[in-house]
Amino acid sequence: MKISRAFAIAEKEVFHVMRDPFTLAMALLLPMMMVMIFGFAIEFNVKNIHLALYDGDKTAASRKVAETLASSHYFIISPTDSPQKAIAQIFAEKDRAALIINRNFEYNLFAGQGAHAQLVLDGSDNSTVGSIIGYFSTIQKLSYEKITKEKIPYMINLKTRFLYNPELNSRWFIVPGLMVVVIAVLSTLLTSLTIAREYENGSMELLLSTPIRPIEIILGKLAPYVILGFGSVTFVYIMARGFFEVPFRGSHLVFYGGCFIFLTTCLAQGLLISTTIRKQQMSMQVAMTTALLPSILLSGFIFPVESMPLFFRILTAILPARWFMEVSRDVFLKGSGVYELRYSFFVLSVICILMVVASIKKFKRDVEA
Amino acid sequence: MPFSLLAPRPRRFCIEPKTPLDFAVEVANLVVQFGDFKAVNNVSFKVFKGEIFGFLGANGAGKTTTIRVLCGLLIPTQGHASVAGISYDDITNTDRIKDKVGYMSQKFTLYNDLTVEENLSFTASLRKIPATTFEKRKQELLNFISFNKPIKTMVKDLPGGMKQQVSLAASILHDPEIIFLDEPTAGVTSASREKFWDLIKKLARQGKTIFVTSHYMDEVEQCDRIALMRAGELIAIDSPSGLKRSTFPKPLYELYPQRNITFAEAESLREGHFFESFEAYGQRYHASPISEAHWNDFKNKYASDFTIRAITPTLEDVFIRLVEGNDR
Numbered sequence: 001m002k003i004s005r006a007f008a009i010a011e012k013e014v015f016h017v018m019r020d021p022f023t024l025a026m027a028l029l030l031p032m033m034m035v036m037i038f039g040f041a042i043e044f045n046v047k048n049i050h051l052a053l054y055d056g057d058k059t060a061a062s063r064k065v066a067e068t069l070a071s072s073h074y075f076i077i078s079p080t081d082s083p084q085k086a087i088a089q090i091f092a093e094k095d096r097a098a099l100i101i102n103r104n105f106e107y108n109l110f111a112g113q114g115a116h117a118q119l120v121l122d123g124s125d126n127s128t129v130g131s132i133i134g135y136f137s138t139i140q141k142l143s144y145e146k147i148t149k150e151k152i153p154y155m156i157n158l159k160t161r162f163l164y165n166p167e168l169n170s171r172w173f174i175v176p177g178l179m180v181v182v183i184a185v186l187s188t189l190l191t192s193l194t195i196a197r198e199y200e201n202g203s204m205e206l207l208l209s210t211p212i213r214p215i216e217i218i219l220g221k222l223a224p225y226v227i228l229g230f231g232s233v234t235f236v237y238i239m240a241r242g243f244f245e246v247p248f249r250g251s252h253l254v255f256y257g258g259c260f261i262f263l264t265t266c267l268a269q270g271l272l273i274s275t276t277i278r279k280q281q282m283s284m285q286v287a288m289t290t291a292l293l294p295s296i297l298l299s300g301f302i303f304p305v306e307s308m309p310l311f312f313r314i315l316t317a318i319l320p321a322r323w324f325m326e327v328s329r330d331v332f333l334k335g336s337g338v339y340e341l342r343y344s345f346f347v348l349s350v351i352c353i354l355m356v357v358a359s360i361k362k363f364k365r366d367v368e369a
Numbered sequence: 370m371p372f373s374l375l376a377p378r379p380r381r382f383c384i385e386p387k388t389p390l391d392f393a394v395e396v397a398n399l400v401v402q403f404g405d406f407k408a409v410n411n412v413s414f415k416v417f418k419g420e421i422f423g424f425l426g427a428n429g430a431g432k433t434t435t436i437r438v439l440c441g442l443l444i445p446t447q448g449h450a451s452v453a454g455i456s457y458d459d460i461t462n463t464d465r466i467k468d469k470v471g472y473m474s475q476k477f478t479l480y481n482d483l484t485v486e487e488n489l490s491f492t493a494s495l496r497k498i499p500a501t502t503f504e505k506r507k508q509e510l511l512n513f514i515s516f517n518k519p520i521k522t523m524v525k526d527l528p529g530g531m532k533q534q535v536s537l538a539a540s541i542l543h544d545p546e547i548i549f550l551d552e553p554t555a556g557v558t559s560a561s562r563e564k565f566w567d568l569i570k571k572l573a574r575q576g577k578t579i580f581v582t583s584h585y586m587d588e589v590e591q592c593d594r595i596a597l598m599r600a601g602e603l604i605a606i607d608s609p610s611g612l613k614r615s616t617f618p619k620p621l622y623e624l625y626p627q628r629n630i631t632f633a634e635a636e637s638l639r640e641g642h643f644f645e646s647f648e649a650y651g652q653r654y655h656a657s658p659i660s661e662a663h664w665n666d667f668k669n670k671y672a673s674d675f676t677i678r679a680i681t682p683t684l685e686d687v688f689i690r691l692v693e694g695n696d697r
Contacts, residue, residue: 020482
């Protein structure tokens with residue numbers, strides 16, 4: 001093993017990256033785009049829900065309900081003059097929900113007969129419906145208190161407090177998870193091209209006709225992408241802390257250690273794809289599919305692993321993205337250390353070692369035979 | 370066609386081998402098998418030190434595979450190969466051989482997005498050539514190929530012929546004894562081909578052994594010896610003139626039709642009893658009669674149909690007779 005030869009490869013790789021607009025754009029723009037898209041567009045707290053309101057009672061009580069709705073800032077209310085028109089608003093897809101307050105609402109309320117109102121929802125959008133129902137249970141309680149000026153006596157007084165993320169801010173949840181997606185996509189994608197490029201150009205022959213060792217090729221090829229990977233991690237980290245104001249409660253050493261293991265796994269995966277397929281276009285597609293899909297859909301980035309069907313829950317166990325997701329989020333929000341994250345770190349390391357061994361073996365077998 | 374390429378060249382001296390060390394390449398019973406397919410089937414030959422050795426054959430005949438074995442890129446299934454007196458039988462020798470061998474592969478192997486200088490310096494780093502030696506060698510080689518552009522030119526901006534020459538420079542940067550050139554002139558202009566062959570001959574004069582494959586017959590004509598491969602097997606090995614003599618011991622004639630010769634007529638002549646070989650060359654035919662008597666017989670019957678001219682066989686005739694003729 002001669003480090004100077006690995007260095008020569010690394011230097012050449014840097015030239016390639018610097019001179020290839022596609023790679024360069026990928027390395028710089030991809031993390032930026034991801035942060036923009038996921039950081040801004042994804043919002044679990046649904047706001048600005050269009051709601052049709054028919055007030056058939058027109059009393060102080062019914063107006064209090066409307067007032068409470070408006071002051072919640074979750075709804076954009078459009079009043080209608082008949083229940084039919086309110087429902088028609090949903091059919092016309094102008095509103096997501098309709099609240100119909102019946103005549104004698106106030107009378108029935110004070111008569112102790114139970115005041116009736118009807119909530120009609122557009123069931124075609126599950127996630128919005130879930131949020132609306134959540135909001136309404138609060139609105140129901142608040143408007144009762146406003147109308148009757150008395151507190152509802154609770155049999156069980158449930159006081160809810162959210163640990164780690166008291167305001168349930170979606171960004172606190174999303175942005176640390178973005179680390180996983182950015183590393184997975186960027187490093188798998190870029191390395192999937194690097195060996196395939198040599199095969200496609202025919203320059204692999206040039207390399208192999210010299211006394212260079214496979215391990216020197218691999219080290220030289222990967223080194224620039226490790227640095228690039230850490231660069232993009234740091235970019236997302238700065239965006240997370242500085243821009244989205246996500247707290248970082250853990251140790252930087254643990255965090256970057258986790259990043260290193262995950263990064264290495266992804267690089268090895270890219271290398272394996274590149275060596276096996278040997279065509280840039282095809283490698284890139286395979287890398288995209290095997291890196292992007294699991295890291296977004298199966299890692300717990302958006303959909304919790306616990307609520308997946310059994311098969312997928314078992315499947316996620318072999319996906320490094322799932323384990324690094326735990327590391328990234330827990331270090332950010334809970335301040336977990338290596339001890340708390342020992343299972344994640346253990347599995348992540350095992351997968352990493354397997355992947356590295358597999359890719360080196362495959363590459364060695366290919367170039368030595 | 371450039372004059373110098375066609376002019377017969379006096380046979381250059383080759384060191385007549387006395388000891389095995391005088392062989393640049395020795396191949397014995399080489400077999401390379403990919404699955405069920407034998408790319409190289411029991412091939413044996415020797416290349417003398419300092420000769421230009423031409424390796425000829427159709428696509429897929431096993432030329433590149435043989436070269437890849439000799440450059441240490443492929444481990445043969447069976448047989449022995451040694452290069453520069455070092456045997457591949459001991460796999461640990463591979464690096465020593467790689468130091469003595471330069472390889473320019475069929476595919477263009479420089480990096481298009483690197484400059485000429487970066488490409489050369491990259492190869493030098495892989496070969497671990499010291500910086501001072503490299504600087505000297507770089508100048509030498511750039512002069513050798515008479516490179517007249519800025520050294521910081523991107524390889525992709527060079528014309529095809531010059532790329533090939535820079536590629537040659539990169540593959541001989543470490544001053545190897547034996548140079549393997551796999552179709553080095555594919556796809557460049559004929560002027561560039563001529564220049565490239567001038568370089569090859571210069572290298573041979575410096576005592577380098579050149580092992581070259583080509584599809585161009587005028588190029589192959591300039592080799593000291595030629596080996597012919599067909600479907601993984603070596604079918605002939607000799608000097609160009611020797612090959613012509615042994616393939617066409619009898620005179621060869623060119624027949625130029627004076628009227629339309631139908632395909633059926635041509636076939637009947639081929640199948641007929643006059644000729645040992647009868648091959649179409651565009652509108653003409655090259656034919657070699659079985660004997661003087663047969664030839665007279667033919668002339669009596671067909672003299673008015675063809676303009677007849679006695680010709681000396683070219684390598685193309687040899688190639689068609691040996692390689693393609695047998696497949697028919």
